[in-house]
Amino acid sequence: MTFATPTKKTPGVVAPGSSDVETFKDDSDYLRGSLVESFANPLTGAITEADTQLIKFHGAYQQDDRDQRLRRQEKKLEPAYSFMIRMRMPGGELTADQWKKIDEISNTYGNETIKLSSRQAVQFHGIIKFDLKKSIQMMDEALLDSIAGCGDVNRNVMCTPDPSLSKANEEVYAYAKTISEHLMPSSRAYHEIWLDEGKGEGRELVIGGEEEIEPLYGKHYLPRKFKIGIAIPPYNDSDVYINDIGLIAIVENDKLLGFNVAVGGGLGMTFGRDDTMPRLASEIGFCTPDQVLDVCAEIMMIQRDYGNRQDRKLSRFKYTIDKYGLEWFSEELHNRLGYSLDAVRPAVFTTTADQYGWHKDRHGKWHLLLHVEHGRIRDTKQLQQKTALLQIAEKNLCGFRLTANQNMLLHGIKTADKKKIEKILEQNGQYADGRELSGMRRNSIACVSMNTCPLGMAEAERYLPTLITKLEPILEKHGLLQDEIKIRMTGCPNGCGRSVMAEIGLIGKSLGRYNMYLGGDHQGLRLNTLYRENIDEATILELLDGLFEDYAANREASESFGDFAIRQAWVAPTENRIGYFSLAS
Structure with missing residues (x-):
């Protein structure tokens, strides 16, 4: 197989044919742009086109209420603009x-709900x-921020x-924080604009007599977003191979030896463009804990230097990997690090x-994993989650951690506090063990989509619970109600x-x-x-009824629904799975 000749970006220069976003970044004075002026403008609820791109680096997206869009157009009103902000x-x-x-x-500034992202x-x-x-x-009062929550940086x-x-x-978990801090943008724009830090304070980093504000990212940051995930076998609850960099912790006798490194994952594609596709990350080697920060930084900077800045549909790291080849990438990484990764x-x-319910930890304390339907925490008539x-937080009974599901x-x-937590939950309509949930509902994920995401073509979060409710009688009919069948929309x-x-998987058309x-x-592999393409609810229900019937009658012991679908040749197995692109022996 032949690959394209690598073309490195010239630092500090917008190449001919680059996307408008590259120009916005170039003109932004390191992510400042005209954000102060845009947010001071009292005549509109929106901000400028350039600032809608720059605000992402500060962790926010401009959106509008699509449920109101047509009605407001008829009244000659601008869209009902608002912002989504994502914390780091x-x-x-x-x-x-x-x-x-x-x-x-x-409650004070949002829509009185809290969304847990995937x-x-x-x-x-x-x-x-x-x-x-x-x-x-x-947020800052609670030592929280949204720096790099979005934008062309490490997320x-x-x-x-x-x-x-x-x-x-515990040691592996600390690396998530360390890597995040190491790959943070250095620009003080966030602190100046939102936290009123003195203009220019701490802004200049001088290296070799020249101002270098972003030593990792440079003036134009990355071609697109960049994602890193860590998993600790046997649990892959972070879906580690979907990331630009996936780190698989290798542990022996409760000692962290290091990480297998996988590169080039990403799930987005564009309908009608065969040159776009999802891709799972390829394993390229093993690094020790003391090497992992440099490995992550150098991989990210290879994408900075060689990623596509002309067509944002092709600018994720996976396309850089597939354009130039894993062999080239491995050699480039070796040259930058000064050493090769181990096997x-x-x-x-x-x-x-996720492992629902109560579990005892090694310190003799407990943790409880609770289901949150598609990550939306709110109060309804049935469940005041x-x-x-x-109430649990006000009593300071525990810490909180979000899962990737x-x-x-x-x-x-x-x-002594277990019963207190169970009582609070049950008084508000939730059982600690999730007994009220079907296996499919426990294993469902949905994106936000309507009514705020501008990219949504169909409902997801607002619709999948209803679809599952209609599927549950079918599952029960076939004896599958508690089977762990993964559905995502x-x-x-x-x-x-x-x-x-x-x-x-259901993707809106x-x-x-x-x-x-x-x-x-x-396993996430x-x-x-x-x-089937472009089908409605009635067809979805009819098709799955037949497939569930076949699965219940003919599956092998412990065979999952997805594995059965491959064995029955309902679909062919994709070549893009772990091992196919791997350099590992």
């Missing part, structure tokens, strides 16, 4: 005091322009959420699922809900219509494959 919180860790502050922000971050929705600064300042670093399982887990170590994953979590882990609980093909990793994908696995 490596590994999803929060104290009880921080959770109380998050609850307060959601990358272990909190998102606030519905914040109007003139409240965004106040929201960020309230929130994921990790298996429960460090209490072993001593090694990949054996590692076995068994599940991507937001109230329950606030959009659920909540309460940890560090004393034995996204409103578009950008991959935020990781639908292409599910046993049943238009309002009420979805593509159905089958054949993902339980295989993408699924298109089964």
Whole structure:
């Protein structure tokens, strides 16, 4: 196979044909742009086109309420603009005091809900322009921030959420924080604009007599977003191979030996463009704990220097890897590091699922993993989950950690406090053991999509609970109600809900219509494959009824639904699975 000749970006220069976003970054004075002026403009709820790109680096997206869009157009009103802000919180860790502050922000400035993302971050929705600064300042009071929550930089670093399982887990969890801090942008724009830090204070970093404000990123940052995740076998609850860099912790006798390094994962694609595709990361070697920061930084900087800055549909790291080849990439990394990575170590994953219910940790305390439907924490008539979590935080009964499956882990609980937590939960409509949930509901993920995401083509978070409710009688009919069948739904093909990793993946094509994908696995090692295109709810229910009947009657012992779909040749197994691109022997 022949590969393209690598073309390195010239530092500090916008190449001919670069996207508009590259020009916006070039003109931004290191992410400042005209954000101060945009947010001071009283005549509109929106900000300028350039600033809508720059605000992402500060952790926010400009959105509008699509439910109101047509009605407001008819009245000749501008869209109902608001902002979503996403916090940076490596590994999803929060104290009880921080959770109380998050609850307060959601009530004071947001839409009174809290969204747990599929990358272990909190998102606030519905914040109007003139409240965004106040929201960020309230976050800062609790030592929280949204720096690099979005934008063309390294995003929130994921990790298996429960460090209490072993001593090694605690050590691995700390690396999520360390890597996040190491790869943070150096620009003080966030602190100046939102926290009123003195203009220019601490801004200049002088190296070799020249001002260098961003030693890792440079003036134009990365071509697109960059994601890092850490997993600790046998649990792959962070879906480690979907990341630009996946780190697989190698632990022996409760000692962290280091990490297998996988590169080039990413799930987004664009309908109608065959040159875009999801890709799982390729394992390229093993590094020791003292090498991991340099390895991550140098990999990210290779993408900085060689990534596509002309076509943002092709600018993720996976396309750089596939354009130039793993052999070239491995040699480039070796040259930058000054050493080669060791051979990949054996590692076995068994599940991507969260482990619900009560579990005792090595310190004699307890943790409790609670289901949060598609990450949306709110109060409804049936379930007052937001109230329950606030009451638990107010009593300071535990710490809080978010999972990559959009659920909540309460940890560090004393034995004497278990009953207190169970009582609070049950008074507000939730059982600690999740007894009221089907296996499919426990294993479901959905992105936000309507009504705020501008990319959504169909409903996801607001619709999947209803679809599952209609599927549960079918599952029960076939004796599958408690089977762990993974279903995920996204409103578009950008991959935020990781639908292409599910046993049943539904990706929105238009309002009420979805593509159905089958054949993902339980370990997070295989993408699924298109089964039916552009189908409505009635067709989804009819198709799955027949497939569930076949599965219940003909599966082998312990055979998962996704594996059965491959064996029955409902779909062909994708070549893009772990091992196919790997350099490991």
